[in-house]
Amino acid sequence: MKRLHVLVVVLCSLLVQVAFAGTENPTLPEGFVYVDQVIPDIKIELRYYSDHNFVGRRIDGYLEPRCILTAQAAQALKKVQEELRRFGLALKIFDAYRPQRAVDHFVRWAEDLQDTRRKAEFYPDVDKQDLFKKQYIAAKSSHSRGSTVDVTITAMDAAPSAPGLDMGTGFDLFGPRSWPTSLAVSPESRAHRMLLQVLMVKHGFEPIAEEWWHFTLKNEPFPDTYFDFPVQRY
Template sequence: MKISYFIKLLTVILLVSISNQVKAQENSGTLPKGFVYAKEVIPKLRTDLRYYSENNFIGKPIDGYNKPKCILTKEAAQALKKVQQDFEKLGFGLLVFDAYRPQRAVNQFVKWAQDTTDTKMKNQYYPNIDKKDLFKEEYIAAKSGHSRGSTVDLTIVSLKTGHILDLGSDFDLFDKKSHVNFKNVTKNQRSIRLMLQRRMVKHGFKPHEKEWWHFTLAKEPYPDTYFDFSIE
């Protein structure tokens, strides 16, 4: 009986210890191996992390975005640093809307897209498409490159004034206007899109044909892994 009692006691102590260690790790802001906070690699990088706020196509903060932190794999952050350096020579820089995205956030997007009664953000984010068609048009999917840690959504900003350049459509606009090769934009908007595309491709990123802001590192380190750690 005594031996059994002590085994149970040790088990409880061990479980409590493990629980405390996990909580301490979650609260310390540590990242899984291979990931970094982008601003630690790119000090002048600017962010407007929409999924931490209500300013997104769902209209409320998204699951897993517990802090407004921009996280990427080390490889993606180093490549993005080179893009930033190119733009800094011209007086510009990058502004990131989203980077690493937990799988739980993607699951929330899918659940939202399946609820065709919730259209409160339609006028701003998908005015010309029925919500039921978001899957068919590939604006929403069950898996996202963002969850692999080497995909980033971004635009160009003036380092001096903070002015965001006009690329012809807003971030996350589910519309043909956002397609990379959309023709009905001004000459200036088209040239800025091309400037962003060329510099991202130059430093190893692949563009997304339906979203001018979306790029994935071609040689991403985790091409088959979808992470779900929260952003702290």
């Protein structure tokens, strides 16, 4: 009887494995890559995988600290890195592909007006109730299309968590001082912002008027698709 019981257990285990074959090991969607495999010396500090962000905790959909972009965006970013490398500088990524479920998390957080624990660092001059009206938070993000990146410049030999070049504000500061053309920051910071923007635009990215760190590949391959696969190793 004992031998029969063991045989039954083994058979059941095999049946379970067959039933779930192909579902436990999903693959990275076609057209997407891990950025560090394309640019091995790039610096990555995914803020939404950590609690160092405007919400104050890890964001839904960031299961592992993996930086993902479309292949086209990663190749364009590689050209920026190649230019910086000659001067002992490097790109540092704060965010890249962002699942729709993460954007939904931002929306839920913005609707909770009582949660202002990170206001002093990230939105000191903006009332939380105005985050939607001023479009700091929205129901859709270009990041979910896979070709948008939040990036700065740092020293090539710096640790990923080390501050990069002084850009005048930190990443994700909601307010006019984060505008690339703001005169409220020092001339040195404006020069650093200009360097970043010139290089990114040169290699096919488009900036936006409200955030010095935000760039979208001009000819993005999925301009109308908002993905929701989690950030993890596939």
